[in-house]
Amino acid sequence: MSVTAARGFRAAGVAAGLKSTGARDVALVVSDGPLDVAAAVFTSNRVQAAPVQWSRQAVADGRARAVILNSGGANACTGPEGFADSHRTAEHVADALELSAQDVLVCSTGLIGVRLPMDSLLAGADAARAALADTEAAGLEAAQAIMTTDTVHKTAATTLPSGAVVGGMAKGAGMLAPQLATMLVVITTDAVVDAATADAALRGATATTFDRVDSDACMSTNDTVILLASGASGIEVGPEELAEGVREVSATLARALVADAEGASHDVHVVVTSATSEDAALAVAREIARANLVKAAIFGNDPNWGRIVAAAGCVPEAVAPFDPARLAVRVNGVQVCRDGGVGEDRSLVDMTPRETLIEVDLGAGDASGDIWTNDLTHDYVEENSAYSS
Amino acid sequence: MSVTAARGFRAAGVAAGLKSTGARDVALVVSDGPLDVAAAVFTSNRVQAAPVQWSRQAVADGRARAVILNSGGANACTGPEGFADSHRTAEHVADALELSAQDVLVCSTGLIGVRLPMDSLLAGADAARAALADTEAAGLEAAQAIMTTDTVHKTAATTLPSGAVVGGMAKGAGMLAPQLATMLVVITTDAVVDAATADAALRGATATTFDRVDSDACMSTNDTVILLASGASGIEVGPEELAEGVREVSATLARALVADAEGASHDVHVVVTSATSEDAALAVAREIARANLVKAAIFGNDPNWGRIVAAAGCVPEAVAPFDPARLAVRVNGVQVCRDGGVGEDRSLVDMTPRETLIEVDLGAGDASGDIWTNDLTHDYVEENSAYSS
Structure with missing residues (x-):
């Protein structure tokens, strides 16, 4: 082993x-x-x-x-x-x-x-x-x-x-x-x-x-x-x-x-589907995985899909072509965003498991890609503000 | 007014x-x-x-x-x-x-x-x-x-x-x-x-x-x-x-x-000089301003210049040409990094003022650029994990 x-x-x-x-x-x-x-x-x-x-x-x-x-x-x-x-x-x-x-x-x-x-x-x-x-x-x-x-x-x-x-x-x-x-x-x-x-x-x-x-x-x-x-x-x-x-x-x-991310309370799997290419899917997944507001919301057990959609919107169109009005987002299986707007009630989402699954459908093609990340927590701030002192 | x-x-x-x-x-x-x-x-x-x-x-x-x-x-x-x-x-x-x-x-x-x-x-x-x-x-x-x-x-x-x-x-x-x-x-x-x-x-x-x-x-x-x-x-x-x-x-x-960044305890001014162009200077300044590890260190009053240099190194050479071995970094006036290596003792840096000045000299040209940011704090995490709940 x-x-x-x-x-x-x-x-x-x-x-x-x-x-x-x-x-x-x-x-x-x-x-x-x-x-x-x-x-x-x-x-x-x-x-x-x-x-x-x-x-x-x-x-x-x-x-x-x-x-x-x-x-x-x-x-x-x-x-x-x-x-x-x-x-x-x-x-x-x-x-x-x-x-x-x-x-x-x-x-x-x-x-x-x-x-x-x-x-x-x-x-x-x-x-x-x-x-x-x-x-x-x-x-x-x-x-x-x-x-x-x-x-x-x-x-x-x-x-x-x-x-x-x-x-x-x-x-x-x-x-x-x-x-x-x-x-x-x-x-x-x-x-x-x-x-x-x-x-x-x-x-x-x-x-x-x-x-x-x-x-x-x-x-x-x-x-x-x-x-x-x-x-x-x-x-x-x-x-x-x-x-x-x-x-x-x-x-x-x-x-x-x-x-083993010590500061983390959630392991977050961001899966982007229906992209025009794998690179496009990965670019969107990475932008979401890096968005502090998304990560802080997950720490708070908040399926804040608006922040997920906004992060996707930060990716240039040349990198990932998609129509924002066709975006769909599932958080832990619940489709909280449909056609770029409000979907199922966000209160239906169970955020208590350590593993959080974010699925984003770009409605633009057949390619997909995924990124793993963690949430942004008090322990992350604590650990990284005290490292060299 | x-x-x-x-x-x-x-x-x-x-x-x-x-x-x-x-x-x-x-x-x-x-x-x-x-x-x-x-x-x-x-x-x-x-x-x-x-x-x-x-x-x-x-x-x-x-x-x-x-x-x-x-x-x-x-x-x-x-x-x-x-x-x-x-x-x-x-x-x-x-x-x-x-x-x-x-x-x-x-x-x-x-x-x-x-x-x-x-x-x-x-x-x-x-x-x-x-x-x-x-x-x-x-x-x-x-x-x-x-x-x-x-x-x-x-x-x-x-x-x-x-x-x-x-x-x-x-x-x-x-x-x-x-x-x-x-x-x-x-x-x-x-x-x-x-x-x-x-x-x-x-x-x-x-x-x-x-x-x-x-x-x-x-x-x-x-x-x-x-x-x-x-x-x-x-x-x-x-x-x-x-x-x-x-x-x-x-x-x-x-x-x-x-x-007025409520979660913040420091206002951070990142100034990049001796760049080949203003765009190059801004790209490096922005990468440093966005680096969570830099921001968390500042929250901890830690002039962790290694994280600053590492953030600068994440900018592609095509965007900002410079030689990492020529980088110099000052934090609140103390040159903690010189020629890409160890400079003055980091303990000389006073991090207690709310305003933190990070100056990075790329040693590559005559252009400069600056970005303002804040540190990454517990209050930031708290505020942004509880917003919609």
């Missing part, structure tokens, strides 16, 4: 003193091969943390053997010195594992603008290497070590029809409280695949899972999703089977991020 | 029972000429309230004599019946004032998706007509009648060098709590100007004042800014002088909206 579910992987999670709480804060995931296939997707923020800059060039050849991850510091906006820290971390781990530094990817999460305590981090890397194991417990400890404000560790695994396995771990205190150093994901598989197939599977999976979770429109400087393939099962897996396995694990982990 | 400061205008504000509190809720502003010049700017939301649809076509000829405004209901998403209600309101007021319905503009503010109680509204319009006066008190009562969650009425006036006067009133509970039916503004002048000059002055003024207030990125279905010119001073005013007068009154009213 974690990165060690797939054969050919060892992992560890240790406490190195980066977190003031004494909790685990350094994780290491190692592929023992025989393959060293790797793919990765990174944040599109132009301000990229040092570990993202390092890992992007290190994985460019489609190969990696290890990932060293730390919580307790994002190593973002730390200048050339911060990049040197990430480079040095990779070299340190590589030396210990008898690898090239280019085969070691680095991930960090925590506060921006603070240098990492390198002595503690490198000592933690050594301790993690010493603790490496292919057990389920070791995989869980790695997942624990990357937690920040997460209340639970997030892991997933699936066995493909061919018998190959895909496992994974993720961190992210929901996407509602991403703290700008939000989402780190490591997915492993023992399938025999090449780098191009791994890359295609990972990009396809993230586009329909992690990319569709959007709680507060704040894009991280550190987001990283990594796929490592060890080939240890000896089972050759086709592109479609791998894509489906990676997608399934990604979907499970993405849903776990939404469910 | 209100719409009656300019000669040739009468106004009134009465209680018609649209608000459950019994407060004033219907306002009327009438130009007695000799001119009937008018210009207006409306929300760009594709979901447009019935009064916006009515007023847009009514003012298309550059002429209007009266504005009837109500709080207690936005008349948005109310279908053909809602439009008929706005039309009927204009006709009712026109009959009483012996005008054409096309010379009467209509504004509404309040909850979306609810029909207006027309009997109460029309009776209120009659009462307002009976109470019309050119006194300062009448102008203030009109400003009071358009308040929703505003804690104070907002008025302004200035005398131009030529002796002509520009006055105005606005409503909006800050822009932080726009309730989607946010901003109504009526500006009056006794200057002798033509419709094209009035239109240019109003568009120029809104572009650099009201359009630069952005508290939560939620665009209203009802936003309307109207300029009426009576010509009653007999003073011919050139385009530049009128533009400056309208801009000054607009700036005063826009700043008053920010200052």
Whole structure:
């Protein structure tokens, strides 16, 4: 049920003193091969943390053997010195594992603008290497070590029809409280695949899972999703089977991020149908998912469809063609808006479940798209106003 | 100090029972000429309230004599019946004032998706007509009648060098709590100007004042800014002088909206300099102003510059070219970020004043731009989660 579910992987999670709480804060995931296939997707923020800059060039050849991850510091906006820290971390781990530094990817999460305590981090890397194991417990400890404000560790695994396995771990205190150093994901598989197939599977999976979770429109400087393939099962897996396995694990982990949004009291699924294109549907869904007035209303158990319609109206017509007079909105199954106007009585809507379903019919085409988000709560404000103090 | 400061205008504000509190809720502003010049700017939301649809076509000829405004209901998403209600309101007021319905503009503010109680509204319009006066008190009562969650009425006036006067009133509970039916503004002048000059002055003024207030990125279905010119001073005013007068009154009213954001504890001025163009500067300023993590940090008196830099990094390079490694950020005068990395100690920043100044230097060009916003607070969440319940 974690990165060690797939054969050919060892992992560890240790406490190195980066977190003031004494909790685990350094994780290491190692592929023992025989393959060293790797793919990765990174944040599109132009301000990229040092570990993202390092890992992007290190994985460019489609190969990696290890990932060293730390919580307790994002190593973002730390200048050339911060990049040197990430480079040095990779070299340190590589030396210990008898690898090239280019085969070691680095991930960090925590506060921006603070240098990492390198002595503690490198000592933690050594301790993690010493603790490496292919057990389920070791995989869980790695997942624990990357937690920040997460209340639970997030892991997933699936066995493909061919018998190959895909496992994974993720961190992210929901996407509602991403703290700008939000989402780190490591997915492993023992399938025999090449780098191009791994890359295609990972990009396809993230586009329909992690990319569709959007709680507060704040894009991280550190987001990283990594796929490592060890080939240890000896089972050759086709592109479609791998894509489906990676997608399934990604979907499970993405849903776990939404469910653990600490500040949140509702998980909100925005589904837009009858759009002229998937992009148009996603643009409308994203605008609704990002509207603070919609999110605050959901916190108040208020099916305020006027705010949903108004958010949809903010999307330019060139992006999502539709006639506002044909809009229909269902909240938790009740059609509160019909033909752009008043529908069923909003008092019929039961807003008490944690999961809120918002369905918007644009009446313009046959395409659809969905986004997951959370509500805007007092706890969100509290958590994010007190983070660095 | 209100719409009656300019000669040739009468106004009134009465209680018609649209608000459950019994407060004033219907306002009327009438130009007695000799001119009937008018210009207006409306929300760009594709979901447009019935009064916006009515007023847009009514003012298309550059002429209007009266504005009837109500709080207690936005008349948005109310279908053909809602439009008929706005039309009927204009006709009712026109009959009483012996005008054409096309010379009467209509504004509404309040909850979306609810029909207006027309009997109460029309009776209120009659009462307002009976109470019309050119006194300062009448102008203030009109400003009071358009308040929703505003804690104070907002008025302004200035005398131009030529002796002509520009006055105005606005409503909006800050822009932080726009309730989607946010901003109504009526500006009056006794200057002798033509419709094209009035239109240019109003568009120029809104572009650099009201359009630069952005508290939560939620665009209203009802936003309307109207300029009426009576010509009653007999003073011919050139385009530049009128533009400056309208801009000054607009700036005063826009700043008053920010200052009265009920949920807010800080007014935040985001100034972006050294951009390649004004549009680029505004795009970066707007992204920062809309970032919930930045806004929540300011609520917590936390000069969290990492979140500011990360928000800037979300703007696509095609929109705002700059090198993240050259970014500099000052918060209340302290340069907390230099060359994209750590600058002065953030503990040097005094965040206790209500006004917070965020200055971002992109190091890319000579253009600049600014946006006003507010912080994200518990009161914002409270107010917006309980609005329609």
